[in-house]
Each structure stands twice: as structure tokens, then as C-alpha cells.
Amino acid sequence: MKRFLQILIILLSFSTIEAQNTTLFDEGNTLYNKGKYAEAIDKYMAVLETENHSSELYYNLANAHYKLNNVAPSIYYYEKALQLNPKDKDIKNNLAFANNMTVDAIDNLPEVGFSKLIKNMTNTFHFDTWAKITVALGFCYVILVLLYYFSFSSVKKRITFVGSITCLIALFITLAFAFNKFEIDKKNNPAIVFAQEAKVKTDPNTRSEESFRLHEGTKVQIIETYNDWKKIKLTDGKMGWISSEDIKALNNF
Amino acid sequence: MRFIQHISIVLCILVSSIGFAQVTFEAKVSKKKLGVNERLRIDFEMNQDGDNFNPPSFTGFTVIGGPNQSVSNSWINGVRSYKKTYSYFLAPKKRGTFTISQATIVIDGETYKTTPVKIEVTAAIDKPKDPNDPNYVATNNIHLVAEVSNTNPYLNEAITVVYKLYVAPNTGVDNWREIDMPKYDDFWSQTIDTKGQRVQNGTYDGEDYRYLVLRKTVLYPQRTGELNIEPLSLNVAVQVPTNRRDIFGGRLMTRVNKTVSAENKVINVKPLPEKGKPADFTGAVGDFSFKVSTSKTELDASESLQAKVEVRGKGNLKLFNLPKISLPSSLEVYEPEHEENVSTTTRGMQGSISDSYTIVPQYRGKYPLPSISFSYFDLKTETYKRLSSDEIVINVLGGPTNTASEANNSSINNTKQAVVSNNNQFAFIKTKTDFSPIKREYFFKSKLFWSLLLVPFLAIPLAIVFRRKKASMDADIVGNKIRKADRLARKYLKGAKKQLGKKEAFYEALEKALHNYLKAKLRIETSELSKDRIQALLQERGVESSVINDFIAIFENCELARYTPITNVTMQADYDKAAKTISLIDKQAR
Numbered sequence: 001m002k003r004f005l006q007i008l009i010i011l012l013s014f015s016t017i018e019a020q021n022t023t024l025f026d027e028g029n030t031l032y033n034k035g036k037y038a039e040a041i042d043k044y045m046a047v048l049e050t051e052n053h054s055s056e057l058y059y060n061l062a063n064a065h066y067k068l069n070n071v072a073p074s075i076y077y078y079e080k081a082l083q084l085n086p087k088d089k090d091i092k093n094n095l096a097f098a099n100n101m102t103v104d105a106i107d108n109l110p111e112v113g114f115s116k117l118i119k120n121m122t123n124t125f126h127f128d129t130w131a132k133i134t135v136a137l138g139f140c141y142v143i144l145v146l147l148y149y150f151s152f153s154s155v156k157k158r159i160t161f162v163g164s165i166t167c168l169i170a171l172f173i174t175l176a177f178a179f180n181k182f183e184i185d186k187k188n189n190p191a192i193v194f195a196q197e198a199k200v201k202t203d204p205n206t207r208s209e210e211s212f213r214l215h216e217g218t219k220v221q222i223i224e225t226y227n228d229w230k231k232i233k234l235t236d237g238k239m240g241w242i243s244s245e246d247i248k249a250l251n252n253f
Numbered sequence: 254m255r256f257i258q259h260i261s262i263v264l265c266i267l268v269s270s271i272g273f274a275q276v277t278f279e280a281k282v283s284k285k286k287l288g289v290n291e292r293l294r295i296d297f298e299m300n301q302d303g304d305n306f307n308p309p310s311f312t313g314f315t316v317i318g319g320p321n322q323s324v325s326n327s328w329i330n331g332v333r334s335y336k337k338t339y340s341y342f343l344a345p346k347k348r349g350t351f352t353i354s355q356a357t358i359v360i361d362g363e364t365y366k367t368t369p370v371k372i373e374v375t376a377a378i379d380k381p382k383d384p385n386d387p388n389y390v391a392t393n394n395i396h397l398v399a400e401v402s403n404t405n406p407y408l409n410e411a412i413t414v415v416y417k418l419y420v421a422p423n424t425g426v427d428n429w430r431e432i433d434m435p436k437y438d439d440f441w442s443q444t445i446d447t448k449g450q451r452v453q454n455g456t457y458d459g460e461d462y463r464y465l466v467l468r469k470t471v472l473y474p475q476r477t478g479e480l481n482i483e484p485l486s487l488n489v490a491v492q493v494p495t496n497r498r499d500i501f502g503g504r505l506m507t508r509v510n511k512t513v514s515a516e517n518k519v520i521n522v523k524p525l526p527e528k529g530k531p532a533d534f535t536g537a538v539g540d541f542s543f544k545v546s547t548s549k550t551e552l553d554a555s556e557s558l559q560a561k562v563e564v565r566g567k568g569n570l571k572l573f574n575l576p577k578i579s580l581p582s583s584l585e586v587y588e589p590e591h592e593e594n595v596s597t598t599t600r601g602m603q604g605s606i607s608d609s610y611t612i613v614p615q616y617r618g619k620y621p622l623p624s625i626s627f628s629y630f631d632l633k634t635e636t637y638k639r640l641s642s643d644e645i646v647i648n649v650l651g652g653p654t655n656t657a658s659e660a661n662n663s664s665i666n667n668t669k670q671a672v673v674s675n676n677n678q679f680a681f682i683k684t685k686t687d688f689s690p691i692k693r694e695y696f697f698k699s700k701l702f703w704s705l706l707l708v709p710f711l712a713i714p715l716a717i718v719f720r721r722k723k724a725s726m727d728a729d730i731v732g733n734k735i736r737k738a739d740r741l742a743r744k745y746l747k748g749a750k751k752q753l754g755k756k757e758a759f760y761e762a763l764e765k766a767l768h769n770y771l772k773a774k775l776r777i778e779t780s781e782l783s784k785d786r787i788q789a790l791l792q793e794r795g796v797e798s799s800v801i802n803d804f805i806a807i808f809e810n811c812e813l814a815r816y817t818p819i820t821n822v823t824m825q826a827d828y829d830k831a832a833k834t835i836s837l838i839d840k841q842a843r
Contacts, residue, residue: 021688032682047688056686063682069621069646090680097679100618105582131697135705142709146716178697196623197579215579216623 021047025057028064037064055085063094071101071217072248076192079219079250103215107236122180130178134171141167189222191232191247198247200240204229211240222249276301276360280353280367288378289348292317297339297367303360306339313351313374318342345374387493391511394421395491396457397467399482399515407523408477409538409569410632411601414470416485416515419455419462425492425506429467432512435483440472441572443597471597473569474522482518489513525630529637533576537629539568539601545578545625545642547612553651557613560645562589564627565605570595575608576627581620584647585613614649618679621646739836745770746832753828756819763831764811767804770835774842784808794842803834 028043044061047053062077078095085091111119125133144164151157193214201208204226214220220242224231229241276299283294293314297306308320319341326335345351350373355366396419403412420426447466455464467487474480491511494504525538541564548559562575571593580586587610595604614620626641696702726733749762771777775790784805791801810827 018688022686025686025688026684029682029684048691051691052688053691054686054688056683057688060682063679066619066679069619069644071621090683093678094680097618100583100616101581101621103579103581103623128696131702135702138706138709142712145713149713149716149720182697 017050017052021050021052025060028060032060032064032067035067037067040064041068053080053084055081055088055091057081058084059088059091059094062098066094066098069101071098072192072194074098075102075217075219076194076248076250079190079192083250098217102217104218106218106234109235109237118180119184122177122184125177125181127178127181127185130174130181134174134178137167137171137174141171189249189251191220191222191230191249193218193220193242193246194248195246198242200232200242201229202240204231204241208241212238214242214246220247222247276363276365278303278356278358278360278365278367280356280370282353282370282372285371286373286375287345288376289345289374290377291345293343293345293372295341295343295353295370297356297358299337299358299360299365300335301360302335302337303358303365305357305359307357308339308341309354309356311341311343311353313346313349314343314353315346316341317344345372348374348376350374387495387507387509388511390493391424391491391509394424394493395419395426395489395511395513396462397485397487397513397515398457399485399518401482401518401520404518405521405523406474407538407630407632407635408525409473409475409536409572409630411539411569412472412474412520413599414468414472414482414518415466415599416468417455417464418467418487418489418513419457419464421460421462423494427490427492427508429487429489431485432488433484433486433514435485437470437472437482439476439480440474441569442473443471443602445469445471445597445599469599471599471601473572473601474520475572477522477524480520480522482520484514484517486512486514526635531626531628531637531639533626533639534628534630534637535573535576537564537568537573537627538632539566539570539629540631540633541566541568541627541629541640543627543640543642545622545645547622547645547647550645551648551650552614554614554617554649557611558647560610560612560622561607562610562625562642563605563607567601567603568629570602570604570606575606576625578608578610578625579623580610580612583614583616583618584620585615587611587613612647614647617649617651619646619648737839743832745835746828749828749831753824754821756824757815759824759828760811760814760819763827764808767808767811767831767835774838791838791842796838796841800834800837800841803830804838807831807834 024043024047028040028047031037031040031043041061041064044057044064047057048061058077058081062074062081065074065077075095075098078091078098081091082088082095141164144160144167148157148160148164151160193216196216198214199210200212200214202211203209218234220232220234222230223233223239225244226241228244230244230247231239232242232247233239278297278299281296281298284291287293297308302324306320319339321340322337323340324335324337326333328334339356350371353370353372355369357364357366359365398417398419400415400417401412402414403410406412418426418429447469450466452463452465455462457464468485472482489511491509492506493509495507497505499505544561544563544565546561546563548561552558560578560580562578564570564575575591578589589608589610591606591608593604593606595602595606622645624641624644626639628637628639630636631638745766746763749759749766752758752762771787775787775794777786777790788801788805791804792798807827807830814827
């Protein structure tokens, strides 16, 4: 009984936070529509402080920053929104607008061949979805094996046998995808340059030579961290070390 | 008579007082400072004749000539001037400072004395100059001086060098020619035009001179440390007075060509302080203002605008680079046009320099020109200062294709205007959302995931074990029969057990149960139920006679019990017996 009460209280508190967040979100939207973008940002940030988020929240936050000409924050939140909802057209469209404001022009190295195919297939689902599919296939396999074991007619046996083998193969493939996607996500650690002009060095110290410069709003990949320095890679393959203060990572692990 | 006497006395006093006032007696030296191997001339001049001239002792000097006595007497416009001079030529005996003491003379019964003269005797001079040599006179009377405004400037701080030609009053300069122009190797230099300068009066070494400003140069040191300013050399044609005099007593002048040089000047240039030097410092030193402006902030794509980065003020304007403007990559930008509007005065350069960028936006959107900063070293406060421009946002209104003109054309042709959907627009915010916690537990690789994935596989061996057990149980026939009979008995006697304790109800239920059992077991109808028939049927099935007798006995007990008092113990015994019998029958019957 006590336990039940506890759960009830927790559920209730969740729902009140949820309700609060929804009102904050709506207030933010109203302010945005009136053109009070800074106030709208405050409201949206209040929602984020309750440790709750959503693709739409990030998107609206990014729009407000865009209207205030804050290049880096707007791109940062568009990317956050895209992480939660990678297929949304509005987000992509407005991100293109925000990217217009950035200074750096960086080429994209296209991926080709088999690895691209694998990557595309892996990226169709989140690794959790892959994991769920794997579990479902596991259940299917067991049920089919049991049906095979307990059925007597040869037709049934044949069907269930073929079915169970296919399930098992599919299970291993999806499991591999789940692991692959997990690894890709683990390696994928993008960040946005927040400093107006950041110097990228050849070594992680201030004495070393400057290899190139990046400007506000450019997206980079963090590969390695050493003290206060991050090793970054651009989409065109250039690498270097940048001070941690100059960039903000999209994933907060 | 007395009146005339008075007048004569007054006249006498006046004349004599005039006479007294005019008496001068003084000592004049040709120079007050001389080398030990040089000579000195001293003149004792008086303007009235006197007697009893008594020269001083000239201690420290030997008299090598004199006394020479000369008298000049001239009448000019009826005014008489008289001069009597005693001249001595002296040679110093040793180095040091000597005083030529007073000379005395008696003029009209009064004794006059000269003031003592101090003479400094220095070390020997290489070549005792002949004071009458025109070259020597020219050297002494013509001086070229370089004046530096600041000999200890900062790097890139403006200093001025002014060359002045000093000429003594008794000499003249006809013409001059520059022989050696100084090259300012470690400086950025600009010469300021000095044409039309007038001769001015000034002093040189405490003596009256005339001077002319020949040249003014503004220098910006480009290197730190001790820098040399090379001397300027001039060839000057000088008019020098000689000893000879013309018929009117005026001195004759000779013309001498003389080379004069300004002395070498050394400047110690201080480096700019390293402390607090901003990263974007490009060497600007002075006092500046900084501005970034655009010709317009709202325009259509493919129109052009000008962005201007401008630095204005005083300082080394031509000697540093303007900060570059960093523009979004989606804007087309052309090479900047550099413009300088700088004038140089003796205080340095002032004016403005600017870079004009031509920018052509290609697509619609907002493009910020980020704030850029400009740092310079302020000489007044001797600190670095940073000026930042404001961020400018260029708003490109029209899209990449000029659809406006098409729309206009169509509206002229027909009154209906096509609704052009602009799918390339900045989308509005979203109004509905569902929140989820940021800290999210992932299902993949969790305990639940692994158990859900692996536990179903355990079902396969379990199923196999289960089936094996079932098969073995099916194989055990006797045991099965016993279990089945027990189950049957319990099933039929369930009703009776509930009524245990209530005599009539119990036995009614028991009888009914037995009937039901027989009906099911022997497949007979209620109407056929008689003891003989039951006995016969059971015997047919191969049930032992003792068991059959027990069964019949139970039936009889049931009937009997309705009329006799029965205890609970008997009821329980009957119930157990019934159960046992049913079980036995079931076991034995085929």
C-alpha cells in the first residue's frame, strides 16, 4: 500500500511538472509571436532546466536565437532538435537559414560504396529500436521452434522450421545493426563553435602553431579530449586541437 | 653781475658733468676661453686721453707683445669721438682659470679702473686657429644643427628632425647645396616642405645668431634599440669679413666655400610593452577611432553593398594593416579597395585610412557582419586600447530568383495574379510538443534487454523437459489408473463432504454421488439401479466380490441412516469407506 502511494505521488508530481512545462512552452510561443525573442528564450530555457526536452522545444529555441542573430546558439539548438527528430523538414529548412550566417565554408567528403549502404541501413533506426526488434525476433524464434517441436503434421513442421531459421538469421543481423549503431552514436560527438573566432592548433597547448581558424557556428566532430583541449575533425577531414571553451558539444554524456 | 656769475657756474657744471659721464675705460679680450698653446689679445680702451696708464700684472700669462698704443680721433657730423687703446698680446703659461686684474689710468685727475676679466685656459688645441683665416672664421660663424624632438621614442612613435643653419651676424651666406642627403634606413620618413621659410633670429651657444630652417622630416622608427640619424652635409658659400678695410673704413668681405655637417644623432627607440599586448595588435601607435559601416542594411539578392572599415586619427596610419572583415561564406565578397587620406605635419601623420569591400549577397536571409576589433598603442596613457565595431546585420529580402519582375509582368497582362508559393521561407515555430526527460535510460545493453533476449531461449529446453516428463507419465499405466480413480472418487464425493455433519443431507448427497458414479462408470440409467443389477454388472467388470459387498453395504447404510441416529464419527467412516470403495472399483473394473 505504501509503495503504491509512493508510485502515485511520483506519477502525480511528474504530471504537474509536465503541465508546468506545457504552460511555459505556450508562454514562450506567445512571446515569440509578439517578437519578444529574448523573453521567449528565457521561457524555453526554464523548461530545459526541469531536465525535460523535446525536438519542438529545441527548434523554437533555435528560431528565437536566429531572430536575435545569435549564430552559434541557433545552430546548436537546431542540431539538438534534429538529433531528436532527424527527418523534420522545418528544422532542416531553418537550419539552412542559420547556416547562411556562418563564416566558414567547409566541403563535405562524400562516402561511397558498401560502407555508405551499411551506414544508411544502420541509421534507419535508433539503436534502442534495433534492440527492440532483436528482442521481438527472439520471441518469434522461440515460439516458432516450440510450434515446430509440438506440431505433428509435416507441412506445419516445414513452415515453422523455415520461419524459425529466418527469424534467427534476422535476429543476428539486427543485433549487429544495434551494436553498429551504438558504436556510431558513441563515436558521433558533434560540437558547435561558440567563439567568434577560434584558433585551431596543431598540438593541445597555446604555444603550438596555428593550423587554421574557425568561426562561430561551424559544426565539428570531437575525436579526443586532453585536459582543456579537444581534438576536432571537420567534415572535409582537417584535424586540429581547439580549446574546450570555444566549442560546445551537442551530446552531454 | 651776480646773475651772470650764477649762469657761468651752472654752465660750467653742465659741461663738466657731460665730460665726466662720457669717460669710459674698459678691458676687452679677444676670447675668454683658449687653449694653452693659443694667444690672447687684450685691449684697454678709453674715450678720453689719460695719463699714468698702469697695466695689470697678467699673472699666469707672459706678455709677448705690447703695450701697443693707438689713438683714433674722428669727427662725424661735428661730433668728436676719441679712442685710445693700449693692446697687449698674451700667452698663457699653464692650464687653469686666471683673472686679469684691474688696470688703472688717471683721466682729468680722476683714477679709473677696468673690471677684472676671467680667462679659462684649456688643453692645447691641435692647430691654433688663425683668427684671421677666412675658413676658420667661417667654421666659427656657420653652424648646422639637427634638432630631434624626442630622442627616446616608442617604436612607431612619430619624431621630427629639424635642420637649422645658424649664421653669425657678421657673416653672410650666399648660396648652399646639399652634398649628402641623410638616408633614414631604420625609419619611415617623410620630409615636410619648408620652402618660403624666413630667416629668424635666435641664439646659438648663448650668442645672437640668425637661422634658417632648411629641412623638416617626420620619422617613424621601425626598429628598436639605438638608431643613428645620419648627418646632413651642406656646401655653403660664406661671406667672411677680413682684416682689410676699404677706403671708407668698412671691412672687406671674402667669399669662402665651406662644408658644414650636422652632428650625428643617436636615438634610443623603446619597444612597445609586451604586457597586455592584444592578439589582434598589428602595430598601430597613436590615437585612433575605428568604424565599420555599410552603405545599406536591407537589399535584394544580387544587389551590391559597400562595407567600409575605417581608422581615423593621429599616428602611423600608413604603417599598419587594417583588420580584415570576416563575412559569412554565402556572401560574395570582392577584394577590398584601400584608400588613404593622410596628411603629414610636424606632429606626424593624421587623417584616415579605409578598406571598402563590395559585397553581393546571393540568397535571401540574414547575414551578420561580426564585430571586428582594432587594437592600438595609446602614447598618452602608454597602454594598449581596443576598439570594437558593432555587429551589423544585412537583411537580404528578395530570394535568389527575381520572381518580383515576373509577377509584375503577369499582373499587367491579366488582372488575376498568380499566387506564388514561396517554399523557401523561414518556418514558424511549432506550437505542440511532448516533453521527455533529458536523462534517458537506454534499453539497448540494459539488463532487461539481455534477459528479454535470452530468457525465451530457455523455454526451448524447458519445453523439451516438459514433454519428456509427460511421455514418461503417460507410460506408467497402473499409476495413472490409481490417480484417475482417486480423482474420480474425490470428484463425486465432493458434494457429500460439504454436508459432513448434517445427517440427512450427508447421506442423501452420498447416495446421489454413488448413483452418479455408477451411472458414469457402468453407463446405466437411474431406472436400472437395483442392487442385483449393480452386483451383476460389477462382477462382469471383474471387480472383487468383497469390494462389491462393501459398495452394497454403503448403499444400505444410506437407506438405514435416514431412520437411525448416526454420529459424526460414523458419517466420517462411511465417507472414507465410500471413497476407498470407489477407488477400488475404478482400479479393478475393466
